[in-house]
Amino acid sequence: MPIPRSSPLTTGRLWRARALARAGLLASAAATVAVAVATVCLVPAALARAAGEAGHPPPPGLSAEDVADQIELGSTALATAAPALVLLVSILAGTAIAQLARLIAAARDDETATIRARGLSSGQARLLDAGEALVVVVVGGIVGVGLASVISAVAGGSALEALAQWPWALAAVVVLGIVFTIALRRGERRAGSSRTTRATTAALVVVVLLAAALVVWQLPAARAGGFDPIVAIAPAVVLMAGTLVALALFGVGSAAVARPSAAIPSLAPAYPTRQVSRRVPIYAVAVLLVGLTVAETVFASAYAATWSAMTTDSAAVRAGADLRVDTKPQSVNPAQVLEAASIDGVEAASAALVEGVEIGQTDAQLVGVPSAMIDEVVATAGGIVDRDALAATAEVADDDFLVKPEPVPLGDTATGLRVRLDIHVVDGFPQGFTVIALLLDSTGAPFALPLDGGLFFDADDLPQFTGDLDFEGYFEGEAELPEGQGPWQLMAVATGLGPVAGGQITVEVAAAEAIGAGPLDISGTGIMTGQNPDAIAWLGDGGVLAEAPPVQGDGVDSKRPPVQVAATKALASRLGVGPGDLVELRYAGTGRRVDVVISSLVDAVPGASGSLALFAPLEHLLTSQLQRGTSIVPPNSLWAAGDTGADAALSAAMNDRPVATAAPSLAASVVGALVPGWWIATAGSAVLSLVAAFAIVQTLAIARRRELGVLRAVGITARRQARMRAAELGGVFGAALVLGAGAGVLVSWLVVPDLVRAVTPGILALAGGIDVAWAPLALAVAALAVGLAAIVAYAAFGVSRAARTATVGEESR
Structure with a gap:
């Protein structure tokens, strides 16, 4: 103590002398405050910047109101999860600064006894501690805010963004100042309160473990949409609990290793392991801080990868x-499919049907994609969607009583279609007669092609000349193939009449030709009446329509084959059905019915907005519809595979309609700011751990100088002492890294999927599992390990240098 005995004992001089004597530890405490303040400023600033930048530019096709609603939804969810990051950094910083305060108090044992003997009062002691804490936290806070401003500006933001977070900085400074003061006072009185301290620590550990159990129990029930205290504290509480378990394992493991190593005659590894075992209370804080940082790093990497996978899959x-x-x-036509496929970044495009259906009192969705495009455009969603099961719905054996589309190819060289129909009229006249050919392009997209032509009758056979109401003629018409992706296929030929009073008109396909490719082998008959003015003259369904035309009377639908479908497990459970069961559907809003047979059960149907859904190949649905009527429910959705960044071009090609993508929604993207937020918090935690570890190692080195002389006296060289100290510290930090990683894995497995669901809107229950961002994890752990290795090397170098001159009893002198 650099105060002469004759000097008057003033509080100011004493405070300055005490501070200068422990300047290193006080600087470490100030650095801890600075790092904590910088981190708690940078994390909210990054989150606020992400929320502010969301929707610029807005997603293509979305209105300003929709964008605002999405941003508000995401911001609400973000506000729920953001406190967890600040809380975790605050816990780690509070632990670090409390340990530094205890180290300062321990280093002042002799000083404290001396100045108390010279008349230092309790009030003066409290004033000294409070003043010291005030200087530490104020200096650290100022440095921290400045550091945050510089980092924010360098990272592409603005220094004002960090300065705007001054309430967080002020709160951190106040909390850390209180923790530092209390820990300093408790450290100076530790001799008389060790039993109370142990009891308090044990109670705190029990509270943390119970709180973690509560979080793990309640977190699965949390959902995004409002503030939830469980979500706010979940990561910090569970990570702290996991690290405390790791710390307990460290204590048990150090004792277990020390016993057998003591039986080894050599000084190493017995000496380092025994030293660790004896100093577990001192090393415990270093293990706690390093372990918590590693656990947080694992958690951050798991959260980042899991969030990305779950939002993308959903x-x-x-x-x-x-x-x-x-x-x-409106419907989707082959020209739109062709245009979409030609957009840069789009690999394939297809028409699709997404339609509501009714099954009894249950509402569901029916999704149809051409079988040829299932593997091309349907997303697997991380394995949630079973494309093989979907494709199997198109596999129908010849002897199965199921819908079997058999469209006729027009040929690669076809440029148009020509059709001739024989017409037999009874008691009427075919006014407003139209003929339409239903074509499928190579992707399976349908197109109704009107055939231009006319009716031809023998003038002598017309009713006004003969008075006979039973006469015949023919229709001949043709049309060029529409714009689309060839080669084309012919699915059906349909006819229609204008208003008629009665009578019956029978049409028969006499000839058909693909212009430029050759004749087509098709034949069929349709019947039109005043009550049924439309008819299917031919349908590529393997002859089913020819055997039972739709106008032959009641009960005809019982002769129609069902469509093979894949149903979600949720829908099958709701209906109480399974594979092989027959289910009757009604297209919502039309009253049209169709029978389906469930071929398989799947977890999810792609494109459905809910869990109650079915999937069938689009051409099977079209065929089934034409077997029961003369119109179709056309595809009303365009699906494309490729880069989701092509959404703007696709929206422009589709008349500025909104584009849904297999990428996180705008609301989810706002919540996605938590991913960089976690990494910022992790980086701050790593620096805090390194600062605290360095201070702890330095304090231990000062306290253990006496043993260097003893070891030198028994013949242990300085180099060997350095190696033993390096082994001791390396073993402690290595164990902390391993145990922390284990705690992080356990905590991530317990809470990460549920936490992602709780903070991110729109996550499906089917999306789950743990993913890990291995590259950032490896980089972060390697950086922390390098920092710890540098501390170990520095400590070993200090031991080597001090051991060269150390003698027994030098501290006494």
């Missing part, structure tokens, strides 16, 4: 493909 299931444009009430 979006992919809902969209059905990488990109999707809904056109209802």
Whole structure:
């Protein structure tokens, strides 16, 4: 103590002398405050910047109101989860600064006894501690805010963004100042209160473990949409509990290793392991801080990868493909499919049907994609969507009583279609007669092609000349193939009449030709009446329609084959059905019915907005519809595979309609700011751990100088002492890294999927599992390990240098 005995004992001089004597530890405490303040400023600033930048530019096709609603939803969820990051950094910083305060108090044992003997009062002692804490936290706070401003500006933001977080900085300074003062006072009185301290610590550990159990129990019930205290504290509480378990394992493990190593005749490893075992209370804080940092790093990497996977998978299931444009009430035509496929970044495009259906009192969705495009455009959504099961719905054996589309190819060289129909008229006249050919392009997209032509009758056979109401003629018409991706296929030929009073008209396909390719082998008959003015003259369904035309009377639907479908497990459970069961559907709003047979059960149907859904190949649905009527429910959605960044171009090509993508929604993207927020918090935690570890190692080195002389006296060289100290510290830090990683894995497995669901809107229950961002994890752990290795090397070098001159009893002198 550099105060002469004759000097008057003033508080100011005493405070300055005490501070200068422990300047290193006080500087470490100030650095801890600075890092903590910088981190708690940078994390909210990064989150606020992400929320402010969301929706600029807005997603293509979304209105300003929709963008605002999405941002508000995401911001609400973000506000729920943001406190967890600040809380975790605050816990780690509070632990670190409390340990530094205890080290300062321990280093002042002799000083404290001396100045008390010279008349230092309790009030003066409290004033000294409070003043010291005030200087530490104020200096650290100022440095921390400045550091945050510089980092924010360098990272592409603004220094004002960090300065705007001054309430967080002020709160951190106040809390850390209180913790530092209390820990300093308790450290100076520790001799008389060790039993109370142990009891308090044990009670705190029990509280943390019970709180973690409560969080793990309640977190699965939390959902995004409002503030939830469980979500706010979940990461910090569970990570702290996991680290305390790791710390307990460290204590048990150090004792277990020390016993057998003591039986080894050599000084190493017995000496380092025994030293660790004896100093577990001192090393415990270093293990706690390093272990918590590593656990937080593992947690951050798991959260980042899991959030990305779950949001992307959920979006992919809902969209059905990488990109999707809904056109209802309009339909999607082959020209639009062709245009979409030609956009840069789009690999394939297809028409699709997403339609509501009714099954008894249950509402569900029916999704149809051409079988040829299932593997091309349907997203697997991380394995949630079983494309093999979907494709199997198109596999129908010849002897199965199921819908079997058999469209006729027009050929690669076809440029148009020509059809001739023989007409037999009874008691009427075919006014407003139309003929339409239903074509499928190579992707399976349907197109209704009107055939231009005319009716031809023998003038002598017309009713006004003969008076006979039974006469015949023919229709001949043709049309060029529409714009689309060839080669084309012919699915059906349909006819229609204008208003008629009665009578019956029978049409028969006499000839058909693909212009430029050759004749087509098709034949069929349709019957039109005043009550049924439309008819299917031919349908590529393997002859089913020819055997039972739709106008032959009641009960005809019982002769129609069902469509093979895949149903979600949730729908099958709701209906109490399974594979092989027959289910009757009604298209919502139309009253049209269709029978389906469940071929398989799947977890999810792509493109469905809910869990109650079915999937069938689009051409099977079209065929089934034409077997029961003369119109179709056309595809009302366009699906595309490729880069989700092509959404703007696709929206422009589809008349500026909104584009759903297999990427996180705008609301989810706002919540996605937590991912960089976690990494910022982790980086701050790593620096805090390194500062605290360095201070702890330095304090231990000062306290253990006496043993260097003893070891030198018994013949242990300085180099060997350095190696033993390096082994001791390396073993402690290595164990902390391993145990912390284990705690992080356990905590991530317990809470990360549920936490992602709780803070991110739109996550499906099916999306789950743990993913890990291995590259950032490896980089972060390696950086921490390098920092710890540098501390170990520095400590070993200090031991080597001090051991060269150390003698027994030098501290006494």
